[in-house]
Amino acid sequence: xxxxxxxxxxxxxxxxxxxxxxxMGTLLLALGYSPINGYAxxxxxxxxxxxxxxxxxxxxxxxxxxxxxxxxxxxARKFNVGNExxxxxGAIGAAVAGIYFGGLPSFVALPLGLIMACLLGMLWAAMxxxxxxxxxxxxxxxxxLFNFISFYLVDYIALGSLRDVFAGHPMTIPVSNNARxxxxxxxxxxxxxxxxxxxxxxxxxxxxxxxxxxxELRAAGSNPIASEKHGINVKLLAxxxxxxxxxxxxxxGGIEVLGYHYRLIEGMHxxxxxxSIILTLMVKGNPLLLFLSTFFVTLVxxxxxxxxxxxxxxxxxxxxLLGLLMLLIMIAEYLSERR
Numbered sequence: 001x002x003x004x005x006x007x008x009x010x011x012x013x014x015x016x017x018x019x020x021x022x023x024m025g026t027l028l029l030a031l032g033y034s035p036i037n038g039y040a041x042x043x044x045x046x047x048x049x050x051x052x053x054x055x056x057x058x059x060x061x062x063x064x065x066x067x068x069x070x071x072x073x074x075x076a077r078k079f080n081v082g083n084e085x086x087x088x089x090g091a092i093g094a095a096v097a098g099i100y101f102g103g104l105p106s107f108v109a110l111p112l113g114l115i116m117a118c119l120l121g122m123l124w125a126a127m128x129x130x131x132x133x134x135x136x137x138x139x140x141x142x143x144x145l146f147n148f149i150s151f152y153l154v155d156y157i158a159l160g161s162l163r164d165v166f167a168g169h170p171m172t173i174p175v176s177n178n179a180r181x182x183x184x185x186x187x188x189x190x191x192x193x194x195x196x197x198x199x200x201x202x203x204x205x206x207x208x209x210x211x212x213x214x215x216e217l218r219a220a221g222s223n224p225i226a227s228e229k230h231g232i233n234v235k236l237l238a239x240x241x242x243x244x245x246x247x248x249x250x251x252x253g254g255i256e257v258l259g260y261h262y263r264l265i266e267g268m269h270x271x272x273x274x275x276s277i278i279l280t281l282m283v284k285g286n287p288l289l290l291f292l293s294t295f296f297v298t299l300v301x302x303x304x305x306x307x308x309x310x311x312x313x314x315x316x317x318x319x320x321l322l323g324l325l326m327l328l329i330m331i332a333e334y335l336s337e338r339r
Contacts, residue, residue, distance in 0.1 A: 012332035020325040024317065033311055045306035046299060054189030056302050058260045061197045062087075064294040065252035066276035068204050069121075071285035072248065073139075073241040075208055077221040080242055082128060082143025083249040084273035085150035089124040090117035090250025092157055094179075094257040095172050095264035099162060102176020109179040114196075114254045121250015122243050124150065129239035129246075139242060147273075158266050170266040181259035193255035198291075200248065205287040217241055275301060278322055282329055297322065 025035035046056045069083040093116035128142035158170040181191045208214040219227045220234040228234050279297040283289035304318030
């Protein structure tokens with residue numbers, strides 16, 4: 001029965017995808033574009049050459065880690081919408097470490113940059129977590145407010161003493177070569193950050209599904225009252241999950257700086273935060289399924305940008321497609337749970 005149910009769920013999800021992309025084709029046709037050319041551009045452009053694949057994987061890596069940063073607190077029914085600010089603090093930490101300590105050997109400078117990124121991400125999440133623990137301040141409100149502060153901190157660093165005066169956009173000078181994440185494929189952006197993200201993702205899956213901490217975290221999210229009665233410290237678990245999420249988002253920012261941009265740039269976070277929330281909610285925070293949803297959302301994002309560049313299609317079509325897909329997935333889940 002379980003196998004039949006799983007097959008039925010997969011069929012519902014497959015149908016949701018078909019409807020979403022069918023709607024996309026209809027929308028392209030209504031706007032005066034060829035759906036066939038649109039589909040070809042959408043699916044081929046991200047993988048047309050090694051350079052395109054490298055750019056795809058850079059975005060995939062950041063989105064996956066940002067998704068994990070939202071997924072871990074989600075197990076305790078906490079919503080880390082501040083992963084955007086934590087990402088930026090991680091980027092600041094990596095950039096500053098990569099500039100000031102870049103003279104150290106690579107085996108010291110690179111780990112130091114990534115550790116600084118994780119620590120600053122944790123610090124940025126620790127303050128809302130502290131307010132949640134002591135005063136029960138809603139984490140959605142507090143983390144959003146901290147996002148705005150992080151934007152101005154990036155401006156302060158990018159326009160301060162580390163500013164690249166020859167650049168037309170606010171950004172720092174480049175980090176040292178010793179602090180940069182090595183590339184896996186020469187002459188591309190395919191770097192070891194992807195490997196780090198995969199290892200971290202597997203580790204988070206083990207933590208969430210195979211450890212006592214993960215069990216207690218999920219129990220606290222499912223039924224906090226019953227968990228409290230059975231000796232689980234619900235009040236402490238939720239803030240800890242936010243701090244862990246902050247470390248993951250900070251790591252994403254560090255990898256983005258040390259593996260791709262090689263400097264801190266104003267606005268480098270793009271739409272990572274809203275996209276990461278969407279792709280995480282799609283799979284209810286499952287770290288392994290998150291890998292698949294991240295691949296799909298990255299494809300939608302990169303493919304939509306390709307449609308805009310080559311055919312002039314409004315890039316907002318990606319948001320329409322993702323919004324429709326979320327609605328269809330919710331309907332699919334409702335149908336799959338019916339007896």
